[in-house]
Amino acid sequence: MLAIQTTLAAPLHAERSVTSRAQLARFLRGICLDIGADHYILVQPSVERGPKSVRIISSNWVFDALEDFGSEGIANLIESGNTTGVGERPQALTPETSPFLSTRERAGLVEHGHVELYCQKLSACGTMAFVLFSSHISGQIQPTALTLAHMKCCYGLAQFFKSNDNFAANDPLSERERECLLWVSEGKTTDEVALILGVSANTINSYIANAIQKFGANNRAMAIATAIRSGII
Structure with missing residues (x-):
């Protein structure tokens, strides 16, 4: 049991400097490598912008994918009921098995290499956010690695939010x-x-x-x- 705890703790404590958006982007790209994902997008629901709107915190999606899929498509994904919280079993999403998406949104995902997706709900510093990991090949993302990835995302996001609070005065x-x-x-x-x-x-x-x-x-x-x-x- 001690060996398992040490294995889990090491990656978490290795990522202490997630204080800027550039560091957050590097942090999330590293998680993609760990779990076998090609892309990530980290968002928050944006009430002030109206329904079906999100604010993108960090992403490595190409611009054309964001244009074709749109804020509403991302909102549909995170509101679909297929998101997972800490300790919950990851659920794979595919364009073909996502009836809550429009035909255009499903086509946009496939065209830009988002064939399989996992959506995780994050909570950090009293703030809720969502991260989508995706790959261009079904089965490439390792579901067993997503539990630790979820913990790391919450940890890194907490560091980022705390640092932003510190910078707020400046x-x-x-x-x-x-x-x-x-x-x-x-x-x-x-x-x-x-x-x-x-x-x-x-x-x-x-x-x-x-x-x-x-x-x-x-x-x-x-x-x-x-x-x-x-x-x-």
């Missing part, structure tokens, strides 16, 4: 301004960010201009660099 940005800088820092164009957030390109430019002004920066690159150094994104 964070002058609104949620939307922060999101815009994050997506631009990951190489998205203004039009792509507008599509992700469901607003116009002019609105995105306005958010970014506000962020630049708040940081006293000269341009987008300087604002992004300041946000990264401050741990804001």
Whole structure:
């Protein structure tokens, strides 16, 4: 029993520095490698944006997949009743066996290599989030590894949320301004960010201009660099 406890504890204690979005992304990519997943997307339900809306915290989905599947499709997945909590048996989802998805949503998943998915409900610092792990081949993800992955996700997310609380006093940005800088820092164009957030390109430019002004920066690159150094994104 002692050997088992040591095996489980080691990976959890090895991931102490999950304090920025970049570290969170690396952390989740590492979990993908551990369980055999190709992709992940970490989201929170977004009540302020209306029903069937989510806020993306971190993701390695390609932009076309996000465009084709959409926020509503992700919301349908996490509201399907097929999500699992800590200690619950993982349930595999496939586009063919997900009648709660539209034909377009199912086709979008298959086209972009999300053939098998597992959705886990996370709780950290009193906040609920959901992570979707997916693979392009059925049976590639190891269900037995998902239990430990679930624990690690909760642990890493708790570290991230706690660190964000610590940074809050030094964070002058609104949620939307922060999101815009994050997506631009990951190489998205203004039009792509507008599509992700469901607003116009002019609105995105306005958010970014506000962020630049708040940081006293000269341009987008300087604002992004300041946000990264401050741990804001």
